[in-house]
Amino acid sequence: MAERRFGVGYALAPKKQASFIQATLVNLASERGIDLIRIDMDKPLIEQGPFDCVLHKLYGEDWRLQLKEFSLQNPQALIIDSPESIEQLHNRISMLQVATELEIKCETASFGIPKQTVVYDAKIVSASYLESEGLKFPVIAKPLVADGSAKSHKMLLVFNKDGLTKLKPPIVLQEFVNHGAVIFKVYVVGDYVKCVKRKSLPDVTEENLGKLESYLSFSQVSNLNTCEKNDDKYYKLMNLDDAELPPLSFLTDIARGLRRATKLHLFNFDLIRDNRVGNRYLIIDINYFPGYAKMPNYESVMTDFFWDVLNQNDKGFESLQKVSCEKEVRMLVGNKGYGEDEGTLPVSPLKREEKENTIQV
Ligand SMILES: O=P(O)(O)O[C@@H]1[C@@H](OP(=O)(O)O)[C@H](OP(=O)(O)O)[C@H](O)[C@H](OP(=O)(O)O)[C@H]1OP(=O)(O)O
Ligand SMILES: Nc1ncnc2c1ncn2[C@@H]1O[C@H](COP(=O)(O)OP(=O)(O)O)[C@@H](O)[C@H]1O
Ligand SMILES: [Mg+2]
Ligand SMILES: [Mg+2]
Secondary structure: OOOEEEEEEEEEEHHHHHHHHHHHHHHHHHHOOEEEEOOOOOOHHOOOOOOOOOEEEEHHHHHHHHHHHHHHOOOOOOOOOHHHHHHHHHHHHHHHHHHHOOOOOOOOOOOEEEEEEEEOHHHHHHHHHHOOOOOOOEEEEEEEEOOOOOOOEEEEOOOOOOHHHHHHOOOOEEEEOOOOOEEEEEEEEEEEEEEEEEEOOOOHHHHHHHHHOEEEEOOOHHOOOOOHOOOHHHHHHOOHHHOOOOOHOOOOOHHEEEEEEOOOOEEEEEEEEOOOOEEEEEEEEEEOOOHHHHHOOHHHHHHHHHHHHHHHOOOOOOOOOOOOOOOOOOOOOOOOOOOOOOOOOOOOOOOHHHHHHOOOO
């Protein structure tokens, strides 16, 4: 009898497609009977296929309706993941809310999220407002919306009250927690969990706080390439190898808890170790369908995942969510373009900004 083959349609932005859909992945999946097929965005989704599974990282009302229609006509097809589940991650408050609801029992480590508050009106922000919210300098201002646009990654590290004048609400003001300049990126692919270390922002000491400019703007600091980092004297001083990874069972429990709470299969979360408390970890960010191609052996991890879900071996929770669009959901998203506001910065401007506002170490 001929081997059963599966079709996995993918709908990804061009940059994502270029990084994720590599020949090594396509070939390995094909050897296991899984055909990765590009979905043509110029044609209606329902006219394409057949697909046993639709893998996507696209947003917007039109795409959501297309998925709904496809799902109604193909009730057996799996949608990874449902737009409603993904949407929780498009707002930096609802994103971390799920993490506060987890109960993780671990004797050697604890976890939580940094103190934070949401600001819709720049006029209310002052040093005394920060204090009333339990925050003190330095704080990080993050765009409330996290929709993958360049703008949604633009952060301000604010050192004093003068820096507060630069805020562009709606934003989340979050305590900056010293963490030894290392973040742990924990990739989750169904049951699979992989933690890698990346360089992060340097610690800010009380002493330096007084000497610094009022703010530092930055974007996607953990994604700066090695060459950019090597130019900087701070990064030359530190060695990522020195940082100890959090216990794997602890990370696996958090990952499983987040999977259950979000009903997502493909995401990563950024974790920092709070320097003030021994073995306390804080989740600062959760990203849908992150850059898996940077994960060691991503081809076999992804192929195993596809095989498991297509053969319904996905443990952890009962079944994949079908797209349910009964309730109207307001998508907090725009397009993935690079519409820069006047006075805002391009992706990864840390080097340029550091020349203006340098952290002393
Ligand atoms: O492009 P990459 O490979 O750097 O992946 C980005 C992720 O990098 P990471 O895997 O964490 O190193 C990145 O994660 P961070 O911002 O580094 O936390 C995001 O997940 C980003 O997606 P979006 O812009 O938020 O929609 C991801 O971008 P997209 O590829 O989804 O556009
Ligand atoms: N509360 C925090 N304390 C210290 N550093 C932080 C904090 N939040 C974010 N960072 C740093 O800023 C970077 C970007 O923040 P993040 O929330 O991960 O945004 P993005 O979605 O753009 O990745 C992180 O990778 C980390 O280096
Ligand atoms: Mg991040
Ligand atoms: Mg993010």
